[in-house]
Every structure is written in C-alpha cells, then in structure tokens.
Amino acid sequence: MKSVTSDIDTTTRRARGIGIRAVAKQAGVSTATVSRFLNRPESVSAELGTRIRAIVDEVGYIPDASARALSSRRTRTIGAIIPTIDNAMFAQGLQSLQRYLSSQNYLLLLATNEYDLDVELAQARNLVSRGIDGLLLRGDAHHEALRDLLQSQQIDFVNVGVYDPDKPYPSIGVDNEAAGRCIVRHLIDLGHRSIGIVAALQRNNDRAQARLRGIISVLAEAGATPPPEWQIQVNYKLDEARQAARTLLQRSERPTAIVCGNDVIAYGVMLEAQKLGLAVPQDLSVVGFDDLEWSRHLQPALTTIHMPTDEIWTRAGEYLVQTLAGHPAMMHREIDFSLVVRESSSPPKWA
Missing domain, CATH: 3.40.50.2300 (Response regulator)
Incomplete structure (x- = not known):
C-alpha cells in the first residue's frame, strides 16, 4: 500500500524537476524572459507577465533560490531583527513590511532579540550566514561589532523607528x-x-x-x-x-x-x-x-x-530595495507623528 508520505515526496520531486525551459517553451518566450519576469515582474508587459505566471502556477515550477543566488550574488532575502513579537506595533509594522517586500519579490526572515544586544549580534550573524541581502534593525542601540559585521560583509541596513540625521547610519522613523x-x-x-x-x-x-x-x-x-x-x-x-x-x-x-x-x-x-x-x-x-x-x-x-507604523516600515523596506538595486535612496527620512486628543484627558478638577 502506497503511503501518503510517499505521494507527497513524489509530488515534491516532480515539481522540483520542472525546469525554467519547460515554462519558457509553454509560454513561447526565452528562458531569459522568464528569468527576468521572476526577478523583476515589472520588466515585462502586464499581459506577458500574466501568461507566464499562469504557466508557472499550472506546472508547479519553483525557482531554485540557491542557483539564482549563485548567478546574481543576491538571494532577494531581507532580514529583520525586532525586540519581540509580543507587541502590536511590531506585528503591524512587520505586516506592512512583508506586504511591500512581497510585491518586490523579496523574502523576509525574522529574528527577535528581547532588547539584548548580545542576542541581536548572534541573530544578525545567523541571518548573514543564510545569505540576506539587507537588514532592518529596530532603533540605533546596537553592538559596534554588529555594524562592523555588516560593513565587512557589505550588507546594507537601516534603523527603523528612529530619525537620527546626525548619525552616519540610515534611519527612518519619527523624532x-x-x-x-x-x-x-x-x-x-x-x-x-x-x-x-x-x-x-x-x-x-x-x-x-x-x-x-x-x-x-x-x-x-x-x-x-x-x-x-x-x-x-x-x-x-x-x-x-x-x-x-x-x-x-x-x-x-x-x-x-x-x-x-x-x-x-x-x-x-x-x-x-x-x-x-x-x-x-x-x-x-x-x-x-x-x-x-x-x-x-x-x-x-x-x-x-x-x-504612522505602516508608512515607517514600508519606507524602510523601500530604502533597502532601492539601495540594493543601485538606485539613490534618502538616507534619513523623518515621518510625522500626530497628537490624537480623545476622551481620556481633560483639565484637572481644580484647574
């Protein structure tokens, strides 16, 4: 009797065996066009992109990330280190970041540090070892060794949630x-x-x-x-x-x-x-x-x-994507906050 696990393994191997040439042949285009679409969807017409995407979905083609990384020296992966996921603001910001990166065909890898700089340094090393192209860090309180690591590995990064125009590190956030x-x-x-x-x-x-x-x-x-x-x-x-x-x-x-x-x-x-x-x-x-x-x-x-959490994290993602693409990007961006007066504040009784 064939096991369910065996069926899953067979399906997975079959999907991995489908190459880019098969997709290109069925779409009637070159493999270079398919590759260009997978890396930069906006580089082909909307009609062609829709056709290629339909064929990719139909045949179950999955690009080989390791092969793409070897050829382009990029993994299209962005890392992010935040203090904790037990915070609604971080969850909201990460959702906005993920939405933007996905639209740019980037993958997000997440790690937490619990406000511990030693843990953050260790997590950054783990992310670098997995081939991230860029890194988002919360705030500007970091190990000097972390900055040295990112510089030596030529990994672009941005400090999120702060605005520090007097410092040499990119920052996007509020004052x-x-x-x-x-x-x-x-x-x-x-x-x-x-x-x-x-x-x-x-x-x-x-x-x-x-x-x-x-x-x-x-x-x-x-x-x-x-x-x-x-x-x-x-x-x-x-x-x-x-x-x-x-x-x-x-x-x-x-x-x-x-x-x-x-x-x-x-x-x-x-x-x-x-x-x-x-x-x-x-x-x-x-x-x-x-x-x-x-x-x-x-x-x-x-x-x-x-x-403006959504804007802060989206702008941070944009900074890294633009920088990695070799386009000029604003190094420091201040996002405006606003006072929202509701019912929980009023003059004291004797004022």
Whole structure:
C-alpha cells in the first residue's frame, strides 16, 4: 500500500524537476524572459507577465533560490531583527513590511532579540550566514561589532523607528523626543502640573529613552518635574502597568495625570484607576503613545500620539530595495507623528 508520505515526496520531486525551459517553451518566450519576469515582474508587459505566471502556477515550477543566488550574488532575502513579537506595533509594522517586500519579490526572515544586544549580534550573524541581502534593525542601540559585521560583509541596513540625521547610519522613523514633548505639552496646556510617568524600560531602547527625555524636558520647563517615586519604568505588559498605577494612585498625594510609554501601558493604568474607583478623565487623565486600534474603541477612548507604523516600515523596506538595486535612496527620512486628543484627558478638577 502506497503511503501518503510517499505521494507527497513524489509530488515534491516532480515539481522540483520542472525546469525554467519547460515554462519558457509553454509560454513561447526565452528562458531569459522568464528569468527576468521572476526577478523583476515589472520588466515585462502586464499581459506577458500574466501568461507566464499562469504557466508557472499550472506546472508547479519553483525557482531554485540557491542557483539564482549563485548567478546574481543576491538571494532577494531581507532580514529583520525586532525586540519581540509580543507587541502590536511590531506585528503591524512587520505586516506592512512583508506586504511591500512581497510585491518586490523579496523574502523576509525574522529574528527577535528581547532588547539584548548580545542576542541581536548572534541573530544578525545567523541571518548573514543564510545569505540576506539587507537588514532592518529596530532603533540605533546596537553592538559596534554588529555594524562592523555588516560593513565587512557589505550588507546594507537601516534603523527603523528612529530619525537620527546626525548619525552616519540610515534611519527612518519619527523624532521620539519631539513626540514626548508633544504629549506632555497637551497635559500642561490642560492645566496639569501633578503628572506621573509610567515609562517603558529604558535598557537598550533608544526610542523609549528619547520619549522620556522629551517628557522630562517639558515638565522641567513648566516647573512640574515629578518626584522620583512618580517615575516608574515597566515592561510593555498590562499587569506591570497596573502595578505601577496602583503604586502611584494609592499614595496620599497622587498625580492628576499619568503619561504612559505606550498605549498598552496606558490601558493597564486606566484599568487599575477604574478598579480603584477613580474616573478617567475626571479624576485622572491618561495619555499614551502609538495609537493602537483598541485606543479609539476604549471607554473612554485614549488620547495618544499616532505613530504612522505602516508608512515607517514600508519606507524602510523601500530604502533597502532601492539601495540594493543601485538606485539613490534618502538616507534619513523623518515621518510625522500626530497628537490624537480623545476622551481620556481633560483639565484637572481644580484647574
């Protein structure tokens, strides 16, 4: 009796045995035309491309990536290293990046580092060993050995989520320090002076560091620098955010507003405030960063900084694809953020 596994193996071998010549013959074109279409679909007419794609799908032809890499010295593979996949912003950004790279016939390889620079370096070495053509890195906090590795291997890279025009490394993102100043100015303009901070952990996270610098600078200008016990750092987790809120809100003197390192932290702060019997925003204003989808659906809806995540990651992908193609690309690109005022912020009761 023939096994199912045997059938699958036979089908796989048959598909691998179908060559580009068979596709070209059936399409009535040269193998060079088929190869050109597979590498750069836009290089042939739409009608011809549709015909070749239909034949490729019909016969089950799968290009040999290793052979293509040997001939072109390119694998059409982009690597990306992010801190964690347990973050809605990263998931959203990667989806946009994947969509763009797929449209350009590039493959995305993903690795995580948990904000550990040693792990990031090891992951970068793994990706380089697998033949990536380019690499996306989150932020600009990296091992110097990582930059040396990429330079020695002549691998283009871009820092995503930051805008650092004074540095020699490509960057595409927002001015996080300016975003921090913007969100806290909103609270100051509402009349708040007793403002607590539940920030993200700062270790190896230059985006969170920049946001916090912006927040502190505006509070200092307003003469409203919070005491150390009103400045707490947590992971991007609801339970840690709730614990931080409990610490701040159960004091005899508590803030009238809390600025949070991102929307997830803000969700946790709002949940804990409501559990403690405080009304948001009547008793406590809460603001965040990122503008996740849930932020506009909460009751009350969250005031936050909108980060154009889709555009940031798509532009980063475009930078690498254009650079790898030998086309000029803008080395530093600032993407605009915006303040989104919703229901979770209002003047303090006595303002």
